[in-house]
Structures are given as structure tokens and as C-alpha cells.
Amino acid sequence: MPVIDRARRRRACALLSVSALALGAAPAFAQASSAALPSPADAAMAGQSDAGHAAAPRPDQASAAEAAGRASPAAQDIVVTGQRAAIASAIGIKRNATQIVDSITADDIGKLPDRSVTETLQRVTGVTIDHFISRSDPDHFSVEGSGVNIRGLTFVRSELNGRDAFSANGGRTLSFQDIPPELLAAVDVYKNPSADLIEGGIGGLVNLRTRLPFDNKGQVISVSGSGSWGDLRKKWEPSVSGLYSNRWETPIGEIGVLADVAFSRSSTRTDGVQVEAYYPRTDLVPGKTVYVPKGVDWRQLDFTRRRFGAYGALQWKPADTLEVTTTFFQSRYKFHWDEHAIFAQTNAYNIQPAAGTQFAYDDRGVFVSGTETDPLTIAGGGMPFNNDVRSADQRSNTTDISGSIKWHPTERLTLRADLQHVHATASNFDSTVATGINLPSQTLDLTHGVPRLSVDEAFLSNPNNYYWAFTMDQLGRNKANEWAYRADLSYDFDNGGILKSFRFGGRGTDTKANNQASPYNWQPVSQTWQVGSTIPRLAYLSEFPLASQAFNFGSNYYHGGANVPSQLIFPATSQATGYPDTYTALHALTTQLCQEINPASACPNFALAAFGDAQRNLQKEHSYALYGLLNFDFDTAGLPLSGNIGLRWVRTTTAATGFIVQPAPIAGAPPGGPQFTGDTQSLVAKNNYNFWLPSLNLLYKFTPRLQARFAAARAMTRPDFNQLQAYTQLSAAFDQTTGTYNFNSTASSNPYLKPTSSTQLDGALEWYFGKASSLTGTVFYKHLKNIIRNVATPYEFAGVTYNLTQPENVGTANVKGLELAYNQAFTFLPGWLNGFGITSNFTFVSSTTKTNLASLQSNSAAFVSANGVDTNGAIFGRLPLEGLSKYSYNVAGYYEKGLLSVRLAYNWRSRYLLATNINGTQGSDGSPLTPGGVQCGASAADHCVVWGLPTFNAAYGQLDGSIFLKFFNDKLSVGVEAQNLNNATNRVLMKQSVGYLGRAWFASDRRYTGSVRVTF
Template sequence: MPVKFTFDAGRRRSTNGMPMARLSGAIAFALLCSGSLEVHAQPAVGTPPAQAQDQAASTASATGAKSPKKKPAKADDKQTKDLSAVVVTGIRASVEKAQDIKYDADTFVDSLSATDIGALPDRSVTETLSRIPGVTIDHFLSQGDPEHFSAEGNGVQVRGLTQVRSELNGRDIFSANGGHALSFQDVPSELMSGVDVYKNQTAEMIEGGLGGTVNLRTFMPFDFQGQKIAASASENYGDFSKKYKPSASVLYSNRWNTSLGEMGFLVDVADSRLTTRTDGLFVRPFFKNAAGIWVPRGADWRTLQYNRKRDGYYLAFQWRPNDDLDFFATAFQSKYHEVWDEDAIFVSNDPTQVVVDASQPSKINGGVFQSGRLTQPGGVPMGTDIRASDSHSKTTDFSTGMKWRLGDKTDLSSSVQFVKATTRSLDSTVALGTNVPYIDVALNGSSPPRIGVDTGFTGNSANYYWGFTMDHQNQNYAKELAWRADIDHRFSSGFLQGVKAGVRLTNRYADNIDTGYNWMPVFQTWMQGWALPGGALPGLDLNGTVNSSLVHLDTFKNFYKGDAGIPGAFYAPVLSTALGYPASYAAIHDAAIPFYSCCYANPYQPTLLDASHTNIQHEKTYAAYAMLDFGIDEANLTGNVGVRAVKTRNSADGFLVYPNQALAPYLGAGQSSPINARNEYTDVLPSLNVKWEFAPDWITRFAFSKAIARPDFSQMQAYQILNAAVVSGYTPPPGTTALPIDKLTLTGSSNSNPYLTPMKADQFDLSLEWYFDQDRGGMAWINLFHKGIRDYFRNESRFVTYPGVDGNNYQYLITRPVNIGKATIDGAEIGWNQFFDFLPVKGFGMSTNYTYIRSRTHVPNDTTAVPVDTDGSTYGNLPADGLSKNSLNVAGFYEHGPWQVRLAYNWRSRYLLSIGPNGYNGTDNNIPWKLPVFADAYGQLDGSIFYAFSDHLKLGLEMNNLNNAEQRTIMYQNASGKHTTSWYVNDTRYALTLRASF
């Protein structure tokens, strides 16, 4: 049944006197490409106006969200007609309520809510967040990985920053991913009643959101007047994967008056499954060959099958023993199981040996290859693999709390929370090798290239050999205990309207095991002539167990949906060789031992989940805040000013690995020593928020606050390897057993630093909001923002003192992340919502929003984020990674009678994805190179059509990627120019959905 909202008779009215038809025309031209579909949780069906505010306040108390504030009465309210009997449903109710929320808010916040119970506008929380102005998502499986597309998106950024705080009902929620935040794709959207994104802060808000704070909301029993039953069932289908997968959810809620007071109970369960397919083509970086022609290293292609299962369970209990006390308890659990496998063929050659076959037609433009046949002496070494990822994650939250009203003016509240999260994953690759005679490539600009190989060669299993194995394992555990207490006192009159104060304590522990990618060769071309006698590369049949029965011929049926042709079939290992780790790895490597003449003749040993891969972190925080609410009723001005102070104590357990240099025994002999690194810092975070309704229906806001984002635990691992090398150019005299320290170069490098402190920002917001037709969903606004960021996490080389085994201290030049550098982010968000009730055909509406962001960075002595081209040339200033200059949402909807139709388009402009990711880094001609890779502009069209058979039953079709969007990545090279380097296509997804509500 559509969610219903009953209007309060005292709701504000438009008083400017302009007819709506003329007014909409006046703003439509200026704001056609801007606006926001913003929605928020509605009061329960049938809730009388007098009870709606109390109900919302009760829910806020239970969930930890802020209690709504009543609008001041207006003189002209008595002149308007009573609309208390008007009932609005679905999308319109959501849009209108969102405008009330935005109007009432005491800082900058945008929201989205389910139009039906368990029905956010999109099939995933990540996709829902991308509808909110200033929020963007990646369409890759992991941040900084340009080689694996994600259908549902990943990597939420707010105003271009990935440092986003995640909350569930105003309290901590996180995944065991080595960081502080939640992987939003883990959470079932069916359990959510809504999503709030806070762009600025008040003193009472928990610290940690440098870009913003995302709060996921769930229903509570007192949200409903009595018994509530809601259920949904979907059948999901992808037109590329050709697979059907079910989804279902059910909610039951009720409340009772008992001798112990009023009690309510709610249970919500969801199960969602999805299968998608992605095909991709790649053109690799360009190198200048001996003929002076810039040629790509090669070209390759792959197909990926993706499966995920998302389960959620939620219980909530509320108890109101009397009018002065409220108690609540909730239990929430989300489980996410992701499995994907990929067949790929990829170049693994020496790029400097690639030539253009002069016997075949070719096209060279300005010294840069455009089309032709690429080859090299002995053939082009390529790999074919099966890569599989199997990941399980689970997050469990238990929370309880109370609110005690001490008279009419003072509230005391307190809550306790325990969160536990686990992640276990295996990423496994088994690859073959083959030396193909040639690769035909025809570049078509931004269109997919034409790639071809000798199919007679690649279709013959005799032309392959076992290449390598590579495993990557994660086993993470995290838990947190948190307690907070708050007091809220309201004054009867005067400029100071209230005071709030509170404390919050947390104790978090994280134990993360990350083995990294452990590449191990079986047979490689560089083994020929030394490790392999006679230089022969053995075929697939190594013994009776490891043989050609473990491979299959991949013909790439319907490759790229038929829009790029089939580059060619090839043999690759079967899926069980990847998922059978470690037994399958041992079988392959042990079978290869008889073919070696040296060096690799040891039985296979699996990667150990030992202390060298373990990162143990213990973090405690102690926070206190005080905040004053102020206002001038006669001027319709309100605001708050406050300060939050938080002390953070962190300890990290790890190991120091001493150098293993025979000529420096006093430094060590490669042994490990346990270390415990302790870090402590205090942050003082002031904030100011002001709202002024300077004319009827016109509001301006201003906000200032200081914000922080603590480093991820993965960036704070206490693990340092020390190295000692003889000074370059110096030859020790014969018989030397120990060199003096001035004849040694002492260095070390690490991807982590346990002494990092938070990134910090001064952030400002200024907005102008026009509620020109709030009763009918009409609003326009513009919001300007600025963030001044400092203490970036970037690598720098500094001298650090470590002890030697002789008891003396020595200085090492250590390269690792430190707090250094500054950045500024400036931007604007523009929005417009309106229902076109002035049209002859009723029910049409539109909501749009546009965001512009500009960034500037200054990071001195950065040794890791500096790109280098394949010829050794460097680049100028690049934008901040993950930040699109422009992003846009346009949503159109029709809602009339039993029909509800929605079309939504989401687009973001090009942005820097990564510098030197896999496939875009290396060392050739003694030049270490790493290229910047950008994600090209991407836009996706989604929609839904629902028909309500009654107030209780609705059937609809939900659709994603209706425009069959193509994701591309771009690499920039100084001499050879701009190149589109990859192309991806994915499913258009459909979900036939039945919803029932009673």
C-alpha cells in the first residue's frame, strides 16, 4: 500500500501570489538541469496531525536521530483552507515531506526515503545514494581498480571525498574492511526506511565525516499506529547474464497497551540475489619502439560473471512505561556473499619488442599507431586465466537506550551499542601462457576497438603451458562498544532557546589479515635457458593429474552483446582450479618440479595467515560536546553554536624486520622484533549553523564547522622492513666482515604508518532556498560550499631512528605515508522539485539536481602520487582522485490513480580513477612508469512502473541501465596523446516486483 501522509492544517502556504503556472515557467528555464528527489520517513498511515509530531519525536529518540522541530506559526496560516483531510501517497508524499525536512533542518542535509515499506528508489543503497546532490559512486568493484566493473556501484564519495562517515540510526556502523566505514553495498536496501546525507555538522554529531555523514534509517514499532504487515517478492533478470534470481522481504510490526505501559515490536527480514555479466576490452599503454612509432603494448579482453547474495535481519523493541520514559532495543545484521569469476586473455610481453607487421595493412597517424598487426620475435607472450573471488562479510549491531523527560523542558537520553563485523575472502587466479603469432588491432576512438588473433593457434590446446598462480586472502575481525549520554534543556523565551551537552566513549578493536597478492610462476618465458633445460616450455600435460582436462575452450558467446565482435576463442583453466586453493595450487606446482633444472624444485607451500600479514589495532575515543540553540522569533532566525572535543588513543601491534646484510651484522640478520606503536591526539571541533527566513517561503542558511577523518586501520599497520645496502660505487676490500655505517645506505618503505593523525577540514556552506509551492512539491535551491583540507595522507621520505642489535641507534630513510599537504574543494549544488498540477493531465512531476566541484591540491615531496609516462616524462597538476567536476540527476515521474511511473537518469563527468594501477605501471628501458587512468563520463537511465490493484497490493517492473550504458576508462600519455584504454558493457536489469501491505 502506498505510504500516506496526512497534511497538518497549520502547514505553511505559498504567499507570494504568483500563479503556479507562471511561477514554474519562471524557474524552469533557469533550473532545468538541477534539483533533488529528496524524501524522508513519513508518519504512519492514518496518523492524526496532532500525533504525527510526537510520533516522529519518539522515533528520533529511539533511533538516535534528531527530533524534528515545529515550524513557527505564521500570521497568514489562519487565512488558508483546512487541508487536514487531504491524503497524498507515494512519490508526491516523499518529495513534499523531504521539503519539510530540509526546511526544518538545523544544518545541511539531504534525504531519500522508501515510497513504500522496504522500497527505496533503487535496488541497492549505493545506487540510492547516487541520487542525492553532491554524492557520486564508482562503477568498479573496488576503488582504484580500472579493470573490474560493478553493476550496482561502489565507492561512495560526498563532494568528491571518500572520507565518509557511516551510521545506522545515528550510531556507528562499519564493515571489517580495514577502515572505519561501512561498505554500503553490503546492506540490504529492503531493510531501510530512508537515507540521510549530512553535508555539514553540528556539535552533537559524531565526528569522522570529512566529506559528509551518511545515516541509514530503519523503521521502529511506534512509527505505526498498530499492526503493520508488509512484504515484497521480486524476480530479477539480467539480459546479458540470462539468469533469474529472486529477492524477498517481509516486515511485521505491532504495538500494545499493557499494564506495564505501551510496547511495540518489529521484525524485518530480507533476502536479495543478483547475477550480472560484464564484458570488457582493453588497449594497453603505448611505447615508442625501435622504428620510432608509438605502439600499444597489446590488446586483450575478458568476461566476468558476478553473483551476490545479500541477507538482512532486523528486530526492534520499544517500551513507553509512562509519558516521561521511552526505552528501545534493536538488533541488526547484514550478510553479504559475493562470488565472481573471470575468463581473461592479457598481454604479458616486453612492450619494447612490439613492432607493426609491415606485411599487413596498417595506419599510423603522426607517429602513433591507429590500426594494424602487432607482433614481436617469437610471438606475443600472453596469459589466459580464470580468476575467482569468493567473499563473505557480516555486520551485527546490538543497541539499546532510553529517553527520560524531566518535565516539559529537559530531556536526558543514553544509549549503548555493540557492533561486530567480519570479512573472509579469497581472490584466486590460475593462468596459462601462450605466445600468439600476432594481435590485430583497429582503434576506433571512443568506440570499442576491433581485436583479433590467430584463432587456429589460440584454439589449439597444444600451444599453451601452465603460467602462474596468485592468491590473495583477507580475514578480518572488528568490534566496538560505544556509550553516549545527552542532556537537552529548552528555555521558555529569549534569544537563547536551549542548551545541549553530552559525552560519548568508544572502544574499538580490529584484527585484519591481508596477505597481499602472492604471484608464483609455474613456467614463464624468462625461465627458458636456465631454469628450464633446453629452453622448452612444457605443455599442459604434466602428469596423469595435471593435464588438459583442467582447461576449457572459452568461445565468448555473445561477446559485448554482439557490438564488438568476437576477438577469438582461447583455452583457460576451469573454475575449480581457482576455487580449489590451496590443493589445486599444490597439484600444479608440484607437478612442474620434474621439469626444472634449478631454483623452483621445492614443494608448494600455501600462503600463511601469519603475524607478518596481521594488523592489530586498538582505538579508544573520548568525546564531549556543548551546544546552544538560539533564535529571534520576530525575525524568523534560528541557529546553533557549539564545540565538540574528542581525544583519540590508538595502539598498533606489529613487527620490525631488521636488515639482512652480511657486511652489517650490527644492524641485524633479518630477524623480527615485536613492536607496539602508540598514538594519541585531541581535536577541538567548533561549529555554527544559522537559518533565516527573510521573506515568506525564502530561507538562507550558513554553516561553518571543523571536521576530521581518521586514517583507516590499513593505513596504520605497525610493520616496517629495514634495508641496508652498500653505498653505490663502493667496493668493499677483500676479507671485509663489517662495513662502517658511512659505507651503507639505510632505507625502508611501507604502505602504512601507525603515527598518522586525522585529515582535517574547515568547511563552509551557504544556501538560498525557495519553497515556492511546498503544498504541491515545489522547491528550488542553490547551495555553495567550500572545504579547506590539510594533513593529507601522502608518502614522503624522512629519516627515522631505529635500534641496531648492538644497542646503538641508526637513522634510516623511511618512505611511508605522513600527514602532509593541503587541498581546497569549492562547489555548488543547484536543485529543483515540482509537480506540474497546472497541466491538463495531472500527476506529472520532475526533480533534478546538478553539482559542480573544483579542487586544488598542494602536496610537497609526494613520492607516490606522481605519474610518469612510459618515456620517463612527467605530468603537470592532476585533479584529486575520485572527484568529478560535474554530476547530474534528473528524475521524472507520473503518479495518478493506480499508476506510479518513475524514470531517473544519473550522470557524472570524467574523474581520475587511479595513478599506476594494475596494467598501467612497470619498469621498461630502465624507466619506472605509472600512468594516470581516468574514468570517462558515465550516465545510466533507470526506471520503474507500478500498478496498485488496491490499497494493499501493487505489482510493478523495476529497471536498471535501460540505456545500455558503456563505461570507459582513459589514459593520457604525453607524446602519444589521449587514448581510451578500456570499454565495458553490463546487463540491463529487470525486476518484476509484487508488494503487499496491510
């Protein structure tokens, strides 16, 4: 870059106070030269020109930079083109970093057939993703993926340019699917912390890096457009993006400007077939317990998402010693999905074989085929099923405005200051309306993988056989804000000795979160279990002809691979979207029927979902951190060993605002006993904790191409905000038969939780044997303490001890594993064959957990009922960590020669635990219990059977590919991308005492995208 004269430097110093006002935005940090990768902390402070605290590159490292296709640090030209160059760049980053890190550079993000950052991350060694909208909801598959795990752990920290990045989702991490990949320069995944990194990621740290105008020599303009189509949804959707970057010499110094925008829309479809839980039956086969499901469900989910991102950066270098950077980043994400689903509402203990038939069982006594019927159901017999139309909307916005100043008062001293503000919001609305039908029978065959079922389709397609069944609404409103401040000092000893530099710094944050979520408000319109008590008959469509529709699942349902009935009668979609007026009209039917046999005062009241005290979660948090980091290199002493050692101190104070609700007065209790008023008492629950986090990172070079690493550290991850809610409702009852009191309490959260901590070790051996070629292996071990689990614990209030179930820091775990990565460009092959290459990685993770089993069994007593599905309570004490696959791998073959660029990539992970307690609920008379567990139809509470199952995702693998043609010196590329070429089935399992049983099978679109990219 041009040198600025002394006069300009003096003018620049006079403008320093003015430039401080520009600290409204954050510096994205560019891809540093592969000779030394800045850590996220360096990136946030340094801008593109600072190589961080990595050891000085050796001569062989310079060749690595050249192999990566990148310019020298002096040129500051980091444009990467071509798959092989991008792979070499990522290898160079890993090779020369002071820590264990894996990266995907911009060209990879552009060339891989990935529509989101989440999908991109699954290509990284040790990273896996979930394929559900929520891990706790295994009934709704997500094509683009959701949660991210590193080394099998969900404790993942997310950053944008080395700063906090989060969504308003009740947690502390970013919803990566919200972020347009087109806005990013690279994604770096750090596996072990150093003292200068912000605390919070036991599993690892994902840093999203954006571009800066000083990354390029001059003007850059890039435009891209694409159209995507899925073979199930059969709908074209567009994506467009554009970038402009330039830099100029001005009288007040060098100025650079960058603007980047991206918009995309995606429409996908998922078809699913699901088996209800298996119930133990002793009345079907004499002298034997057999296991029978209460039916098979099927559903179709049409998912549409819109994503818009805008990013801007301004850099100003008024002098050689001074640089100011500000950025603005915003992501807006919106999704809508419509679901048509039919599911069993049958009482599992009423199910019998149809007359003249028998059930078939396997050698465990598990049902495999037969014709089910229910001769005992109220209201004329038949198996009750509900058909629902569900419409769900969610919006989320995240805005990051940040900035930094970097000043070199001397050649050896660097001072940095950084300011950041993050504002995130999220809202959702979920509306479901259902019809019902009592099927005469259902024939099931579970011997061919995807369940096959048949019913009387003429009966199923007749509108006169349907009645209005239920409504369910749910609301959510979240908001989070954070101010973060940071200052760092770096001193370069530059004395030719072992000690190279020392860094010292501090950081403070002020965070506020306001999360509101109503429970799922399930309310019956007419159900079979209401007939004779609440209502005289069901609200059939023939008598109450509100808007309904015939829906046909179609011949391409499940790509033709599932045998399910096609045409059913559902509520019109307007019944769900016409909320709240349609809900009022539907529940007026219940009132009308009820008043035929009951006085008005005895009829059920209808209420819409709302936010009460129990649904509000107000959090304030302040954190303070200081760190020191010493960099060393023994090369001058003849030992090729370098690294750093550091210590980070963190203090956190929290305040959760909420309520304690006292028990209502007890009717019939004897005098002199405990007295209650039912009053609500406000509560501010305060908590604080301190952590010392030491770290050590070592790099030993056996030869210029062979090196080893060792890392040891202590890390911590704070509880999510949705685990810290301050709300406790107390209840008391008097049993006149026994003359005793029962004191209970419900609390879904605990504001006094401590962080989960980890002591962790890493060792790596890395061989870099050619251009874009490497073979690396890493072993790791983590010992986790204070894992959060729901347990039963006594709770004392006003002299009374209650039985309380809430999250507590009670668990420990040991996680160990191995990561292998092999990359090679086959440049040794002759002629056109030398365009071939391969990238691959494999991860093995093993975990053992230890929790207070007695506490879990006490807590799970309602969920492990002998009257419900047969799940041995001890299973809950033997489960692995959620989200942890024992094995995962990626294999990608590519070809790049001349105009042609081709890639074929396969990603696979083994079985993993989705959630420990996926609820299915039912009253003994067949009445459903709401997801919140607060109602059991018209039945008494002791008639309710509540169960929960450990639910697993079975092994899953997906094949994707892309073909591009490049013209005019890579300035124009045209190509086609494809996802899910192998038409993969995502299978969900449920674990019962007889083993793993199939729960659900999901098929999604094969997606095809045509793209055009122009850069000049």
C-alpha cells in the same frame, strides 16, 4: 497516544532498573514529522517522538507536513505512499531541518529501480558512487556500485540511526552495498556538521534510518517479492522481504514490536576490452618517439551476490515520561565471481610490425592501428598471452545491537542514555590459474572507440598451443568490534526569549580491529622467460593434460559491440576452486621440468599465500567527546532568524601492535661498519590527538516560502585502520664498487598519522513554491589540511638513517562548488496531465591540491621510469582528489495518477580520478612482477621495469525506469523495473605525458525486475 495513569507511572519507575538491562539493542529512529527533522544524534537518543532541537515550526511548516502526506505529530502516523508524497516528504525534511540535509524516504527506496543502498545514494544531490569492486582495481566493474563520495570527497561518515556503522574492510565506513534497502525507512545525507553530531565526515554524513513500532498506529504487515534478469547473464534471481509491526497497551505500559527481514540474490555479467599501457619507442620511426601498447586484453566477469538482512525493534513506554528502545540489526553479504580473461605478457620493447606491414599513428605519435608481433621472445617466438580463470569469494557480516533510555524528569529537562555494540567480520579468498599461449601476431584497430582485434582463431582454439602459465592466491581475514556509550542532557528554556534550548553530552568508544591480508601470491608454472634457465621447455597441455576447458565468449559478448576472438582454452574452473591441491599439482610440473636441467636445490620453491607479520594489522582505539549546543530563535524579537551554535571536543588515543624487522647481516661488508642481526623487534606504536570542532548553523526566513541558510564549521576524519599499520622492514646493502652502504626501508602504513581536518562554509537559498515543488541552491567551500599522501622521508633506527616511503600528513586542498535542485509536481496542468512531475539536481565541484612534489617524485621514482611507460613525474603533483567529478546531475521524470505510477531516471557524472598509481609491471625480458612488487621472475632486480599510471573513470551516465500499478487503496502494487536501459559503456582512461589514453571499456547487463508488494 493514550495517557497512562499515575499508578502505572509509579510501577514503571520501579521497573526502571530492570529496563536498563534491555540496553542490548539500538533505537532506529523513525521519520519525524517534516516540521522538524531530528539530527542523527537526536535520532539515536530520542526515538520516533522527539523532534530534536530544530526550531519550532511556523504555520507554513504545518502545511508542509500536510503536503508531505504525513500525519500530525500527535497522531504519529508516518506512513508515506506514492511517489509524489515521498518527494514532498523529503522536501519537507530539507525545508525544516536546522542543517543542510538531503533525504530519500522509504517510498523512494522502494520505487526507484535500485538494488542497493549505494545505488539509491547516487540520486542524492552532491553524491556520486564508483562502479568498481575496488577503486584501486579498475579492471573489475561493479554493476551495483561501491564507494560513495559526497561533494567529490571520499571522507564520508556512515551511521545507522545516528550511531557508528562500519564494515570490517580496514576502513571506518560501511560498505553500503552490503545493506538491504528494504530494511530502511529513509536515508539522510548531512552536508555540514553540528556539535552534537559524531565527528568523522568531512565530505558529509550518511545516516541510514530504520523503522520503529511506535511509528504506526497499530498493526502493519508488508510482504514483497521480485525476480530479476540480466540480458548478458541470462539468469533469474529472487528477492523477498517481509515486515511485521504492532503495538499494544499492557499492564506495564505500551509495548511495540517490529520485525523486518530481507533476502536478495543478484547475478550480473560484465564484459571488458582493455588496452595495455603505451610504451615510448624510438626504434620504430627514425628520429621520432612513438607510443605503442603491448597488446589488447579482453575478459568476462560473472558476478553473483547474496544479501540477507534482519532487523528487530522493541519499544516500551511504561510512563509518559519514560521510553526504552532496543534494536537488533544484522546484514550478511556474500559475493562470488568467476572471470575468464586473456591478457598480454609480451615484452613491450620486443614488439614490431608484422612483416610487410606498418603501424599507423595519430599526430601525437600514438599507435592507432597495425599488426603487432614479437620475433624476439624466447621459446620459439610469438607474443606471450595468459588466459586466466579467476574465482573470488568474499563474505561480510555486520551486527549492531543497541539501545537507549529517554527520561523526562520535568517538562523542560530530558535525559538520554545510549549503549551500542557493533561486531563486523569479513573474509575473502581469491584464486587464479592461467594457461599461456604465444600468439603469432595480433591485429589492432583503436580508431572506433571499443578496440577491435583479430588473431589466427584456429591457432587460438587449438589446445596443443597452450601451456600451464601461473597461479595466484590471496587471503584476507578482518574483524572489528566497537562499544559506544553516550549520555545527553537537553534543557528547554521555554521562556519566550531568544534562547530556546541547551544541550550537553558526552560519548566514548572502545574500538578494536584485526585486519589480515596476504599479498597476491603470483607464482609461475612455466613462462617464456624461464626457458633455458629454470626450465628446459614450457609445460604444454599436450604433455601435461591436467583439467582444462574450451571457453566461448559467445555472440552476445559486449552486447555484440566488440570484435574479439571467441573460443580459447582456459584451465578448468576446478583448477581455481580445487585449491590447494590443484596448485600443488601444477607446481609439481615446474619441479619436474626444472630437475631435467638443474639440481633439486636450484629449483624454485612453491608456497601458498599466508599471513606473516607484514600482513597483520592490530589496532586499538579509544575516543572521548564532549559537546555543548545552544539553540536560538530571534522570531520573538521580530527577526525571522534561528539556528544553533556549538562546540565539540574530541580526544583520540590509538595503539598499533606490530614489528620492526632489522636488516640481515651484510655479506662482504668491511669490519667496523654497521652490524645487523636480522632480528624482529615487537612494536606498540601509540598516538593521541585532540580536536576542537566549533559549528554554527543559521536559518533566515525571508517569507514563509523563501529562506536562506549559512553554516560554518570545523570537521575532521580519522585515518583508516589500514593506513595505521605498525610494520617496518629495514634493509641494508654494501656496494663494493663504490664502498658505500645503501639503507632502505619499506612501510606501507604509518601508525602516527593525524586526522585530515577541514574548515568549511556553506550558504543556501531555498524556495518552496508548491506541493512537492522546490528550487534550492547551495554554495560550499572546504579547506582541507593534513591530507595523507605517500612520501619519501628519512627514518632513523639504532643510529642508522634509512630511506623510507610511507603515508604522511603532507597535503592541503581547497574544494568549492555549487549544488542546485529543482523539483516540481505539475499540479497546475488540466485533467490527467497533472500527474506529471520532475525531480532534478546538479552539482559542480572544483578542487585545487598542494603537495610536496619533490617528495612525491622521490617516492614515485620507480613508477615514473624512463624505461617504462612514459608518464611525466610532474603529473602526480597536478592530480585532483580521488573520486572527485567536476560535474554530476540527476534528472527523473515521473507520472502518478490513479492506479499508475511511472518513473524514468538518468544519472550522470563527469570524469574523475580512480587512483594515482595503478601498477603495471614487467621485467626487461618480459617477465611479470607480482602486484606486491616482490618478484621479477628469474631476472635480477635491476632488470625490472615498474610503472604506475594515474587512472581515471571517463564520464558515465545510466538510464533507469520503473512502472507500477496500484490496487486496493495502494495495498497491492505490481510493477516492472529496469536498469541500464541505455546500455551504457563505462570507460577507463590512463594519463600519460601525451594525454588521456583509453585503457578499458566495460559493458554490463540491462537488468529487468518484476515486483509485487502487499501491505495490510
